[in-house]
Amino acid sequence: DVKVTQSSRYLVKRTGEKVFLECVQDMDHENMFWYRQDPGLGLRLIYFSYDVKMKEKGDIPEGYSVSREKKERFSLILESASTNQTSMYLCASSPRGADTQYFGPGTRLTVL
Amino acid sequence: QKEVEQNSGPLSVPEGAIASLNCTYSDRGSQSFFWYRQYSGKSPELIMFIYSNGDKEDGRFTAQLNKASQYVSLLIRDSQPSDSATYLCAVYDATSGTYKYIFGTGTRLKVLA
Numbered sequence: 001d002v003k004v005t006q007s008s009r010y011l012v013k014r015t016g017e018k019v020f021l022e023c024v025q026d027m028d029h030e031n032m033f034w035y036r037q038d039p040g041l042g043l044r045l046i047y048f049s050y051d052v053k054m055k056e057k058g059d060i061p062e063g064y065s066v067s068r069e070k071k072e073r074f075s076l077i078l079e080s081a082s083t084n085q086t087s088m089y090l091c092a093s094s095p096r097g098a099d100t101q102y103f104g105p106g107t108r109l110t111v112l
Numbered sequence: 113q114k115e116v117e118q119n120s121g122p123l124s125v126p127e128g129a130i131a132s133l134n135c136t137y138s139d140r141g142s143q144s145f146f147w148y149r150q151y152s153g154k155s156p157e158l159i160m161f162i163y164s165n166g167d168k169e170d171g172r173f174t175a176q177l178n179k180a181s182q183y184v185s186l187l188i189r190d191s192q193p194s195d196s197a198t199y200l201c202a203v204y205d206a207t208s209g210t211y212k213y214i215f216g217t218g219t220r221l222k223v224l225a
Contacts, residue, residue, distance in 0.1 A: 040217065090156070100158050100161055101202075
């Protein structure tokens, strides 16, 4: 069965903290994605990766970085969390090519 | 800027009726089209995907694609209260050579018992 897991369902952090969000997939997918979802704005792509150690900026990469050292794991890093980064963060993966994405359960991050 | 447009709703239909959800997209190079269902507080789950013009049926769900008019729709027959959710349309952008999916903001469906 397809499985994408995220390290936390809920997270509360303080402004200025460094935040790590982790995503793991067990489907041997090449592509992995990080989105944030905000009311009225839909899903916005932050970063994606199509191979180990490869990364591409999405539509809103500012304030974020990513790491993909192993095929199954894709980490999103908030270098210095700010209140405007309070959001639902969704990780997804897909096999190479035009195919479906499978989403993790999401992490609701609150930055105080 | 490539876009996917959906009416935000809410679209309210009575139980047992057909719900019709629509989506338009701006990029003619788009190849793959997806419908996701998202319950409140949960992550999106795939319902249907369609690649070719015409209809594709899966149980109570039918996806319709018209590339000439650049729209894709989702029909839900015999709507149930459990179908109440937000439905996201997504388009795969193959023209740039990357693996980007573009999502609409979703249509909220309410099925009234």
